[in-house]
Amino acid sequence: MTPAAERVLEVAGKLFYDNGIHAVGVEAIASEAGVTKKTLYDRFGSKDALIAHYLRRRDERWREHVIRVVEQRGRIAPARRLLLVFDALEQWIAEENPRGCAFVNAHAELPDAAHPGRDVIREQKQWLLEYLRTLAREVGVRNPRKLATSLLVLIEGANVTSTLGVVPGAVGNAKEVAKQLIESS
């Protein structure tokens, strides 16, 4: 990844997320990054490929963030560690996610299932589900898969509702429900 490509990706991440993918032209990205369109196309090949790169990069940051928050403290009960995912979400929303889940938003703008970005979207959700499942297994519940599914639903729901601004304390509420859910599993 060349320095120019890095700048393009960074700018694209900001513009795509803030304004929506279709609303942003490659010309705007190039000029904002201090790069010519030629360079942009030399590095990424097409806008669609750039979109996929943008999503991949954001997914990487999200995963790192979750893992950092969940695994920062050394000794902690597995059930509490599972709940830390909700704290990670709350921080993520406050710091990087004012316009909602970038992957849900991208999915709304990419109806073509063959779009290269669609794979990234699917993988992002799949990873979170698997991660939750792993944590749930460590808790020792009867049905880790089912619990992980429920928690994913709560997380996605909290993300959407808190973004839409209808319910301010959506993440905290979801965390409470999750706690109750874990205890009764």
Place this chain on the structure above:
Amino acid sequence: MTPAAERVLEVAGKLFYDNGIHAVGVEAIASEAGVTKKTLYDRFGSKDALIAHYLRRRDERWREHVIRVVEQRGRIAPARRLLLVFDALEQWIAEENPRGCAFVNAHAELPDAAHPGRDVIREQKQWLLEYLRTLAREVGVRNPRKLATSLLVLIEGANVTSTLGVVPGAVGNAKEVAKQLIESS
């Protein structure tokens, strides 16, 4: 609402939802509806106003659907009636919602808070929250507002996750969680 305007609105509803708002031009809507652009602009004034009309119309259909499913059966326990909202969602997804919540999707494409469509989006979520609160109050739980919030989170989460295709039985799962939540409230 003139017949031509009606056709425009119907076509716009389909194209906007299936392809995303920005991806559809007014020219495509007009020609698909068998109408000239002049007629479209005489009736709706602007694309932004048409977007708001599209969302409003879809919200109306959604509310009618929910109310029909929830209130179809005469005598039924309030707790069971509350759970019928999840059945309504499942039907809605199967019949009209393969690409996820139109309002969440629209929110992703309309970053400008002053856009006329944003009001409709907010009102759609607000209505559902109020409706859930009313049903929760009839159940007689201690904190209807809190329960309604939790249910909204579950509904939005189930809608998103089942759309993204990561979890097939997301709505059923959410309903189970909701049942447990109601019983322990």
Place this chain on the structure above:
DNA sequence: CTTCGAGTAAACCGACCGGTATGGTTACTA
């Protein structure tokens, strides 16, 4: 019998879209 709203048809506007082409410059490296 006339007025008027609703509609068609078609051209037009400036702006922007994603993408390409040509050509030149810098800096590192084999």
Place this chain on the structure above:
DNA sequence: TAGTAACCATACCGGTCGGTTTACTCGAAG
């Protein structure tokens, strides 16, 4: 020192965007 990768600058391509304008037709209501 020759080659090459990375970059800049500019101009261009066909096509589409949202939106406007002019001119005309038609049917129904006053």
